[in-house]
Amino acid sequence: MASAITISDHFTRLKRAVQSALGVILRVATFLGVAVFGGILSSWYIASNGAAFNSKRHGPWIEWTTAGRFASDPYSLIRQDRNGMLLYSSAFVSRYEASFDDSQRRLHSACHYAIEGRLQENAWWSLNVFDGQGGLIANESNRHGFNAATIVDQPDGSFRIDLAREARPGNWIPTSRAGRLIIVLEVQNTTGDAVLPDDAQERRLPSIKRLSC
Amino acid sequence: MRLERPSFSFMPPRLRDLWVGRRRAVATASIYGSGAIASRPLPHQAANRGALGDWFFVRWIRSLLGQWRFGAAALVAGAIIHILVTLSAADFSQTSAFRILSEEIAVNQVTFADPVTSQSQPLPFLSPDSLYTYCLFDASLAQIRVSVTLPDAGWSLSLHTPKGENFYYVPGIVSRETRIELVLDPPGNVFAHGATEVSEATQAIPVVKLPDVRGLVILRSPIKGLAYRRKVDEQRASFMCAPQDLN
Numbered sequence: 001m002a003s004a005i006t007i008s009d010h011f012t013r014l015k016r017a018v019q020s021a022l023g024v025i026l027r028v029a030t031f032l033g034v035a036v037f038g039g040i041l042s043s044w045y046i047a048s049n050g051a052a053f054n055s056k057r058h059g060p061w062i063e064w065t066t067a068g069r070f071a072s073d074p075y076s077l078i079r080q081d082r083n084g085m086l087l088y089s090s091a092f093v094s095r096y097e098a099s100f101d102d103s104q105r106r107l108h109s110a111c112h113y114a115i116e117g118r119l120q121e122n123a124w125w126s127l128n129v130f131d132g133q134g135g136l137i138a139n140e141s142n143r144h145g146f147n148a149a150t151i152v153d154q155p156d157g158s159f160r161i162d163l164a165r166e167a168r169p170g171n172w173i174p175t176s177r178a179g180r181l182i183i184v185l186e187v188q189n190t191t192g193d194a195v196l197p198d199d200a201q202e203r204r205l206p207s208i209k210r211l212s213c
Numbered sequence: 214m215r216l217e218r219p220s221f222s223f224m225p226p227r228l229r230d231l232w233v234g235r236r237r238a239v240a241t242a243s244i245y246g247s248g249a250i251a252s253r254p255l256p257h258q259a260a261n262r263g264a265l266g267d268w269f270f271v272r273w274i275r276s277l278l279g280q281w282r283f284g285a286a287a288l289v290a291g292a293i294i295h296i297l298v299t300l301s302a303a304d305f306s307q308t309s310a311f312r313i314l315s316e317e318i319a320v321n322q323v324t325f326a327d328p329v330t331s332q333s334q335p336l337p338f339l340s341p342d343s344l345y346t347y348c349l350f351d352a353s354l355a356q357i358r359v360s361v362t363l364p365d366a367g368w369s370l371s372l373h374t375p376k377g378e379n380f381y382y383v384p385g386i387v388s389r390e391t392r393i394e395l396v397l398d399p400p401g402n403v404f405a406h407g408a409t410e411v412s413e414a415t416q417a418i419p420v421v422k423l424p425d426v427r428g429l430v431i432l433r434s435p436i437k438g439l440a441y442r443r444k445v446d447e448q449r450a451s452f453m454c455a456p457q458d459l460n
Contacts, residue, residue, distance in 0.1 A: 027283065034287035039294030043302070070380040070424065074299045080377050081306035084313055085338050086431070088371055089379035122387055124367040124435070126342050134337025142330065144341045148367070149437035184338060188369065188384055 047078040058205045060104070061096040061185070068093075083134060088186075096185040101208045107183065109137075109175035111213040112164040115183070117206025118157060124148050125187040127206075129163060129173050132180035139174035146171055159206075183208065303376060310336050311375045311429060320351050323454050328436070343367075344445060346432040348454030350397060353426040355456040357397040358418075362451050364390050367435035372397070374425045381421055394418045396457060399426045430454055 049055075054073045056063045067076045068087035080087055087095065100106055101113060119125050128145030131137055136144050151159050152171055162168040163175050163183075175181060185206070306312070313336060318324040327333055329341040339345070350357045361370055368385030370393055383393055398420050432452050434445050 031283070031287045031290070034284075035290035035294055038287075038291040040298050042291070043295050043299045047299075047302075068377070068379045070374070070378045072378055074303060077303040077376060077378075078299065078306075081303050081309040083338065084308045084310050084336050085377075086310040086314075086336050086373075087377065087379065088369070089382055092369075092371075092379070092382040092384065122366070124384075126340055126435070128340055128342065130338055136329070136331040136334055136341055138331040144331075147342045147435060147437075149435065150342070182338075184340075186340065188367070 043075070043078075047075045047082070051075070058096065060098045060100045060102055060208050061205050062098070063090070063094060063096050065090055067095065085134070088188075092188065094187045096187075096205060098183040098185075098208055099180070101210045103210065105210060107163075107181040107208070108213075109165060109178040109181055112162065112168075112211045114209050114211055115161040115163065115206045116158065116209070117204065118159070119148075119187060119204060119206075121157075123187055125185065127161065127183065127185045129175065130182045130184065131178040132182060134182065137174070137176050137178040139176050141174060143173060145173060161206075309375075310377055311373070314347060314429065315349055318347050318349050320349050321357065321454070321456055323348050323452055325449060342436050344434040344436060344449060346434070346449050346452050348430040348452075349427075350430060350454065351427050352397050352399040352423055352456075356399070356420075358395070358453070358455060358457040359397060359430055360392075360394040360451075360453045361432055362390055362392050362448065364448050367433075367437075369431075369433045371431050371433070372421065372423075373429040373431065375427050375429075378424075380424060396420045397428075397430075398422050400424060 046054075050062060050064060054064060054066045054076050056065050064076055064079070066072045067080060068089040069091060070089070072080075079085075098107065107113065115127070124147070126145060126147035129137065130144075146159075146161060151161075153159050159171065161171040161173060163173050163181070165175055165177070167174075303309075317335065324347045326335070326345045326347060328344060329335075329339050334341075348357075348359070359370075363370065363383065363385035366385050366387040368391075370383045371379050372381035373379050383391065385391055396418050400423055432449065434449055436442065436445065
């Protein structure tokens with residue numbers, strides 16, 4: 001009888017010890033998970049997608065408001081370095097990126113898009129299309145974008161650029177079979193100042209409409 | 214007859230229950246040993262407990278939720294790691310534009326880069342409708358003198374630090390030539406007070422105080438069409454960037 005109680009006690013103690021060790025291990029794992037993964041992932045997320053203090057969204061376009069500046073925020077620096085980008089200060093050149101169309105669908109080379117808008121007169125701008133890694137899309141016509149000098153305007157002064165695999169009349173940028181697309185619009189004011197007041201930027205940035213897929 | 218003191222707490226009921234449960238667990242642990250997880254469920258907790266509630270992980274997460282110190286410590290540690298990673302990531306980057314270019318171009322010399330095409334693209338997202346002329350400078354031994362003429366809109370001269378920060382920028386103006394002459398001065402006492410640029414009235418050429426002894430000067434020349442290419446090349450040839458002769 002006495003030996004049965006002793007065995008039961010030992011078993012209970014062993015069970016508690018295992019439970020205790022397991023609890024400690026799980027707590028440490030949770031702590032490290034929250035601290036290490038949470039810390040790294042949150043940094044990566046802000047560097048990739050931006051936050052209110054370093055980026056601004058204008059419809060499908062995202063503008064990194066402190067990119068390229070002297071003493072820029074560290075998240076913009078991480079993004080710039082990670083992608084190997086050579087950026088001009090956002091104080092002089094406004095740079096907008098779009099990975100989605102107006103309906104928030106990801107841009108893809110399988111679809112036909114129309115980029116329509118009107119940009120500030122006398123301002124130098126250039127619009128180029130890249131693949132998902134920032135590479136130029138190889139095509140026979142060696143055409144990757146348009147700028148203020150090469151665009152053919154419509155009679156009312158606005159412009160329309162077509163992104164499609166097959167040839168289109170007018171301002172056509174071939175997208176071949178690049179997969180995901182990123183459109184980059186850079187606008188430089190002749191005085192070197194920021195381009196437009198905020199309220200005007202909302203209206204003037206071109207729209208990106210998916211026509212077919 | 215003894216009157217019961219009414220219980221009052223600022224905590225919401227669920228949080229209060231967790232807190233009470235935590236205190237019971239501590240009290241139980243002090244009696245039966247630290248390994249015991251033996252907090253007795255409160256009446257409404259017991260009612261909510263079904264098959265799911267008996268799972269070990271559910272019980273474990275519930276016990277963790279009651280330990281607010283654990284959560285707070287993990288969040289603080291996460292915030293510290295976030296800050297350390299964010300501040301140090303840029304310094305350890307192996308793919309920065311400056312690092313890539315510095316392996317390909319000579320120091321204190323003008324480098325006329327080939328047109329950017331899909332076959333020869335030195336950096337991602339580099340605009341293909343411009344020609345780029347680089348000068349990777351090192352002002353540790355002497356000041357660097359830079360001169361160029363920007364003939365039209367779209368042209369620009371910019372100075373960048375090794376981190377890629379653009380601290381000086383001159384754009385071209387529509388239908389008007391802009392002559393630029395600069396002396397790049399390595400960082401000294403003035404920079405230590407926070408200035409990045411000082412123009413000395415006594416000198417004809419503006420002196421730019423550099424934030425770093427090394428950096429990059431970039432002349433960007435837009436390609437307005439094939440017919441303009443030869444003219445653009447001639448205008449690019451006016452770009453000069455070299456250590457200043459001390460004599």
